[in-house]
Amino acid sequence: MADVWLSSLITATPQEGFELAITLSRRGVKYTQPDTEVLHKLRPDYANNADSLTAASHVIAINFQTVAAANDYWRKK
Amino acid sequence: MADVWLSSLITATPQEGFELAITLSRRGVKYTQPDTEVLHKLRPDYANNADSLTAASHVIAINFQTVAAANDYWRKK
Amino acid sequence: MADVWLSSLITATPQEGFELAITLSRRGVKYTQPDTEVLHKLRPDYANNADSLTAASHVIAINFQTVAAANDYWRKK
Amino acid sequence: MADVWLSSLITATPQEGFELAITLSRRGVKYTQPDTEVLHKLRPDYANNADSLTAASHVIAINFQTVAAANDYWRKK
Amino acid sequence: MADVWLSSLITATPQEGFELAITLSRRGVKYTQPDTEVLHKLRPDYANNADSLTAASHVIAINFQTVAAANDYWRKK
Amino acid sequence: MADVWLSSLITATPQEGFELAITLSRRGVKYTQPDTEVLHKLRPDYANNADSLTAASHVIAINFQTVAAANDYWRKK
Numbered sequence: 001m002a003d004v005w006l007s008s009l010i011t012a013t014p015q016e017g018f019e020l021a022i023t024l025s026r027r028g029v030k031y032t033q034p035d036t037e038v039l040h041k042l043r044p045d046y047a048n049n050a051d052s053l054t055a056a057s058h059v060i061a062i063n064f065q066t067v068a069a070a071n072d073y074w075r076k077k
Numbered sequence: 078m079a080d081v082w083l084s085s086l087i088t089a090t091p092q093e094g095f096e097l098a099i100t101l102s103r104r105g106v107k108y109t110q111p112d113t114e115v116l117h118k119l120r121p122d123y124a125n126n127a128d129s130l131t132a133a134s135h136v137i138a139i140n141f142q143t144v145a146a147a148n149d150y151w152r153k154k
Numbered sequence: 155m156a157d158v159w160l161s162s163l164i165t166a167t168p169q170e171g172f173e174l175a176i177t178l179s180r181r182g183v184k185y186t187q188p189d190t191e192v193l194h195k196l197r198p199d200y201a202n203n204a205d206s207l208t209a210a211s212h213v214i215a216i217n218f219q220t221v222a223a224a225n226d227y228w229r230k231k
Numbered sequence: 232m233a234d235v236w237l238s239s240l241i242t243a244t245p246q247e248g249f250e251l252a253i254t255l256s257r258r259g260v261k262y263t264q265p266d267t268e269v270l271h272k273l274r275p276d277y278a279n280n281a282d283s284l285t286a287a288s289h290v291i292a293i294n295f296q297t298v299a300a301a302n303d304y305w306r307k308k
Numbered sequence: 309m310a311d312v313w314l315s316s317l318i319t320a321t322p323q324e325g326f327e328l329a330i331t332l333s334r335r336g337v338k339y340t341q342p343d344t345e346v347l348h349k350l351r352p353d354y355a356n357n358a359d360s361l362t363a364a365s366h367v368i369a370i371n372f373q374t375v376a377a378a379n380d381y382w383r384k385k
Numbered sequence: 386m387a388d389v390w391l392s393s394l395i396t397a398t399p400q401e402g403f404e405l406a407i408t409l410s411r412r413g414v415k416y417t418q419p420d421t422e423v424l425h426k427l428r429p430d431y432a433n434n435a436d437s438l439t440a441a442s443h444v445i446a447i448n449f450q451t452v453a454a455a456n457d458y459w460r461k462k
Contacts, residue, residue, distance in 0.1 A: 004323060005323065006321070006322045006323040006326055007321065007322065007323065008322060008382065009322055009376065009381050009382060010383070024326070024369065024372065025365055025369065026365075027326065028330075028364065028365030028366075028368040028369060029361045029362065029364070029365045031327075031330050031368070032330075032354070032355065032361055032364040032365065032368075033355045033356075033361055038355070038356060039361075042356070042357070042358040042361070043358075045357075045358040045359075046358035046359065046362065051359075052358060052359055052362065055359065055362045055363070055366070056362055058366065059362060059365050059366045059369050062366065062369040062370060062373065063369045063372070065373065066369070066372060066373050066376050066381075069376075069377070069381065070376065070381035070382075070383065
């Protein structure tokens with residue numbers, strides 16, 4: 001992947017930080033399976049499965065820890 | 078999602094922090110599957126399954142780490 | 155849940171901290187499935203399954219990290 | 232459990248800290264299933280299953296993070 | 309493995325840090341199963357499975373926490 | 386286990402730290418199942434399974450977090 005998609009972990013608000021955590025989680029998938037057509041086909045498998053959605057939320061939570069620490073938890077906002 | 082749902086990680090008490098962790102965990106699911114009707118249908122799958130409930134509690138625990146650190150563990154309370 | 159069940163993360167000893175971590179883990183389940191009758195029925199499912207017990211211990215370990223950090227690891231005791 | 236089994240997270244060496252992490256992991260199981268006879272019966276289920284052993288090692292790793300931080304990583308040793 | 313593949317956790321940008329986290333995740337696999345032919349055969353198993361891809365993204369997220377902390381979250385960039 | 390296998394978390398390089406994380410992960414398994422013959426028999430179960438290898442890499446990633454923090458991320462190297 002030659003494109004620049006992550007130049008900073010700093011975000012203006014916690015919500016943007018949460019959305020960056022989602023981006024990081026998706027990129028982790030995309031680096032492992034770069035074929036977007038395959039990813040598209042797999043979507044119903046997890047988007048309609050409760051445990052898969054919990055697992056997705058889990059990865060987002062881990063990445064949000066990183067983004068939140070980077071932003072010193074947006075304490076000064 | 079254009080609405081603002083997360084403007085701060087700071088809460089008055091640890092219990093409110095725990096409840097924010099639950100919100101974060103649910104939002105992680107909702108960003109992945111925004112269709113609330115689908116989410117509603119999936120509810121019995123995990124709400125009546127011991128391992129799914131443990132997995133849900135796991136994600137809450139991760140998010141609670143983040144919220145607790147943001148609040149310096151409510152030490153001054 | 156209107157009741158106050160978590161007013162502080164500070165405990166007198168590490169063991170009480172571990173027990174608080176267990177409370178947090180159970181509350182994570184209970185917020186997701188508030189029906190105590192359902193929870194009671196599900197108990198044999200995980201209490202007699204080795205992997206489910208490991209998963210329960212896993213969530214406790216995560217919450218214990220939070221409680222231990224809040225108490226500065228009870229270093230001054 | 233009225234007995235005192237955890238009075239400190241401080242250990243003399245990293246290895247003792249790792250062993251304390253194992254104790255914490257087992258206690259997490261035991262608080263969930265206090266019946267030692269049941270636990271004894273379940274032992275073959277996980278002790279002979281590769282994924283269960285990895286899961287056990289995972290919980291130990293989480294608890295070791297806590298114990299290692301408590302001991303400031305035994306840096307002065 | 310006698311070759312040097314990890315001489316520093318410091319990277320110029322967060323994106324390079326994320327890519328290092330991917331390298332660490334793959335090395336964790338490769339140390340456990342060094343036979344590249346076996347790894348090649350297993351690829352379709354996880355690259356076409358939604359839950360396996362989420363699990364891969366999970367490990368990357370953990371390693372990214374480490375790399376991000378090492379780089380002080382690239383805050384000065 | 387009476388032998389001393391972990392006297393320090395400090396390593397000269399990040400790569401040695403990663404290898405120590407692997408040792409910690411394996412020890413977590415070995416404390417749970419000390420019978421090396423059983424472990425040997427189980428090896429094909431996880432070494433040829435993509436999800437098991439990801440799970441192994443996951444535990445290594447957790448332990449690497451600990452070792453990396455202990456070494457202050459080898460920043461001065």
